[in-house]
Amino acid sequence: MSKYSANDKGFYGDFGGAYIPELLYPNVEELRQNYKQIIATDDFQKQFKSLLKDYVGRPTPLYLAENLSEKYKAKIYLKREDLCHTGAHKINNTVGQILLAKALGKHRIIAETGAGQHGVATATVCALMGLECIVYMGAVDIERQAPNVARMKMLGATVVPANSGSKTLKDATNEAIRDWINHPKDTHYIIGSVVGPHPYPDMVTQLQSVISKEVKTQLLEKEGRELPDYLIACVGGGSNAAGLFADFMDHEEVGIIGVEASGKGVETNESAATTILGREGIIHGSKTLLMQNTDGQITEPYSISAGLDYPGIGPMHANLYKTGRGKFVSITDAEAMEAGLELSRIEGIIPAIETAHAFAIFKYLDFKEDDVLVFNCSGRGDKDLDTYRTYFGY
Amino acid sequence: MNRINRALAQDKKLISIYFTAGYPQLEDTTEVIKRLTDSGTDVIEIGLPYSDPLADGPVIQKSSEQALRNGMSTKKLFQQLEGIRDHVDIPLIVMGYFNAMLQFGVEDFCKECEVIGIDGIIMPDLPIDIFEVDYKELFEAHGLKFIPLITPETSANRINTIDALGDSFVYMVSSSSTTGGQQGFGDEALSYFKRLADMQLTNKLMVGFGIKDALSFEQASRYTSGCIIGSAFIQTLTKTGLDGIPGFIQSLK
Numbered sequence: 001m002s003k004y005s006a007n008d009k010g011f012y013g014d015f016g017g018a019y020i021p022e023l024l025y026p027n028v029e030e031l032r033q034n035y036k037q038i039i040a041t042d043d044f045q046k047q048f049k050s051l052l053k054d055y056v057g058r059p060t061p062l063y064l065a066e067n068l069s070e071k072y073k074a075k076i077y078l079k080r081e082d083l084c085h086t087g088a089h090k091i092n093n094t095v096g097q098i099l100l101a102k103a104l105g106k107h108r109i110i111a112e113t114g115a116g117q118h119g120v121a122t123a124t125v126c127a128l129m130g131l132e133c134i135v136y137m138g139a140v141d142i143e144r145q146a147p148n149v150a151r152m153k154m155l156g157a158t159v160v161p162a163n164s165g166s167k168t169l170k171d172a173t174n175e176a177i178r179d180w181i182n183h184p185k186d187t188h189y190i191i192g193s194v195v196g197p198h199p200y201p202d203m204v205t206q207l208q209s210v211i212s213k214e215v216k217t218q219l220l221e222k223e224g225r226e227l228p229d230y231l232i233a234c235v236g237g238g239s240n241a242a243g244l245f246a247d248f249m250d251h252e253e254v255g256i257i258g259v260e261a262s263g264k265g266v267e268t269n270e271s272a273a274t275t276i277l278g279r280e281g282i283i284h285g286s287k288t289l290l291m292q293n294t295d296g297q298i299t300e301p302y303s304i305s306a307g308l309d310y311p312g313i314g315p316m317h318a319n320l321y322k323t324g325r326g327k328f329v330s331i332t333d334a335e336a337m338e339a340g341l342e343l344s345r346i347e348g349i350i351p352a353i354e355t356a357h358a359f360a361i362f363k364y365l366d367f368k369e370d371d372v373l374v375f376n377c378s379g380r381g382d383k384d385l386d387t388y389r390t391y392f393g394y
Numbered sequence: 395m396n397r398i399n400r401a402l403a404q405d406k407k408l409i410s411i412y413f414t415a416g417y418p419q420l421e422d423t424t425e426v427i428k429r430l431t432d433s434g435t436d437v438i439e440i441g442l443p444y445s446d447p448l449a450d451g452p453v454i455q456k457s458s459e460q461a462l463r464n465g466m467s468t469k470k471l472f473q474q475l476e477g478i479r480d481h482v483d484i485p486l487i488v489m490g491y492f493n494a495m496l497q498f499g500v501e502d503f504c505k506e507c508e509v510i511g512i513d514g515i516i517m518p519d520l521p522i523d524i525f526e527v528d529y530k531e532l533f534e535a536h537g538l539k540f541i542p543l544i545t546p547e548t549s550a551n552r553i554n555t556i557d558a559l560g561d562s563f564v565y566m567v568s569s570s571s572t573t574g575g576q577q578g579f580g581d582e583a584l585s586y587f588k589r590l591a592d593m594q595l596t597n598k599l600m601v602g603f604g605i606k607d608a609l610s611f612e613q614a615s616r617y618t619s620g621c622i623i624g625s626a627f628i629q630t631l632t633k634t635g636l637d638g639i640p641g642f643i644q645s646l647k
């Protein structure tokens with residue numbers, strides 16, 4: 001067990017826990033009591049591995065991006081999560097959680113989604129398993145991620161608009177939690193990131209840690225060593241980052257870099273850079289860093305990318321930040337869009353706008369020429385074509 | 395004796411009303427409290443509005459949003475309540491979400507409550523294990539009753555654990571739902587109310603969520619000490635303003 005993992009009460013240092021209304025206690029407690037044991041069974045492992053391999057398309061390649069390496073003078077690898085079925089890392093988690101839901105005898109699945117990637121990944125596994133699927137999505141996100149809304153519907157899911165608050169990911173999550181309160185027996189809530197009450201942050205990290213495990217094996221093959229010098233991933237809630245960091249956190253010589261969205265800039269009121277703008281507080285049942293006013297009212301975040309438009313970060317990341325184990329950088333809309341364009345032009349890979357944030361760090365960080373960098377290329381840009389087109393005027 | 399226990403000791407079914415502070419207008423808070431008291435309300439829950447009220451349905455979400463837009467804040471609420479004890483002697487309970495308390499400072503929050511003459515606190519998302527270890531002594535030192543929640547899904551074991559945490563009343567959530575959700579009570583709800591009454595807990599029982607009129611009030615208080623009404627009261631405030639208060643309380647009897 002890593003010293004940066006959750007303890008048995010779900011705390012990462014000062015962060016985490018389960019600050020939930022008693023109304024949710026039975027649901028969360030059932031999961032807490034069972035998740036480790038179910039995940040450990042041979043049956044689960046066999047099905048999980050087999051689906052990841054043949055359905056998701058794992059292992060995903062670890063690709064040496066030579067042009068990018070040349071340009072930024074470092075050895076840059078991309079972990080190609082964008083090549084997963086449905087186009088992002090999100091499906092690693094939903095495959096795992098749907099198997100858990102089945103083991104727990106649940107037949108109704110709910111989820112929240114921001115960019116729609118997690119919603120699509122949930123709708124996909126529900127279609128596969130024949131389970132009812134309801135996805136909550138902020139009304140604003142329904143507009144800016146239209147292709148994913150259509151995909152969810154085609155997959156048979158019901159998409160319910162969240163019209164409260166900022167009408168984005170935070171509000172979709174509130175609505176999903178309220179739904180779960182209203183359906184305590186037959187429903188499993190598939191959270192899409194390493195957020196929410198214990199055991200979600202730990203459970204989702206475990207399910208995403210396949211990324212980290214593959215990187216180890218692949219680096220050994222390509223570089224003759226398991227450990228890179230730096231790991232870099234964008235952080236909305238932080239699941240693709242947690243998946244990449246998981247098995248490396250205890251190796252202190254591996255640098256960990258989380259990339260947040262600063263939207264129009266941290267000095268504007270339109271940002272989602274939680275480590276800079278946040279303070280300790282409680283959101284969605286977890287104590288973590290959180291953007292809020294002095295009264296503890298949660299601030300409405302902003303980012304051009306729906307998947308990073310969240311006012312908190314997972315408690316594991318809050319702890320990595322506070323302990324100094326992880327370094328966090330924030331990237332504006334404009335910087336991310338340019339980085340997305342650059343990756344398209346020099347590597348022929350159009351990344352999701354979330355992912356593009358990670359590739360914009362070179363302006364802020366210096367690397368040595370022989371440094372081995374592993375970027376989580378968390379998702380592909382198909383869902384964002386409208387936004388890219390409008391932005392660049394194509 | 396704490397005013398809550400004094401009220402619970404009466405031989406009557408208590409009417410407890412929840413309202414959102416700073417709604418409909420920012421400065422309505424104390425006037426709502428006074429009119430509720432004059433109309434025969436037995437207990438008042440003053441809701442500190444929160445941006446993300448997870449346990450609440452649409453009615454209380456909207457009143458909270460409006461109150462926040464009106465300028466309500468923790469500090470403002472405590473200012474408004476200064477001197478309220480010159481006018482009102484029924485139990486006053488503050489209900490809110492834990493993050494607001496945490497940001498104000500839990501100890502400072504308790505102190506302010508004590509100075510004002512608040513009798514108890516309901517924080518749906520402050521889990522009982524954390525309350526017990528970190529805050530129980532503090533609450534007691536400031537004369538504040540912690541009102542825990544239970545639901546139809548709460549196990550007998552856990553009910554006993556919860557019962558041991560306090561000595562006033564337990565907030566029985568009528569059904570597995572957010573506030574304002576229930577459409578009348580069936581046999582299942584009634585047998586849950588009775589099952590709890592039969593457990594003979596140390597704490598008295600008050601039922602909340604989904605009570606809206608004389609019928610639901612009678613059903614939910616049949617085996618318990620009374621009911622807590624929130625969404626239906628907020629809807630009355632929205633429709634008829636403060637003038638609707640006496641009529642609403644009368645309609646429950």
Ligand SMILES: Cc1ncc(COP(=O)(O)O)c(C=O)c1O
Pocket residue numbers: 088089114115116117118192193194234235236237238239240241306307308352354355378379380
């Ligand atoms: C491609 C992609 N990357 C990253 C994220 C952000 O989520 P997380 O921080 O949990 O990885 C999303 C969320 O929608 C996404 O679609």
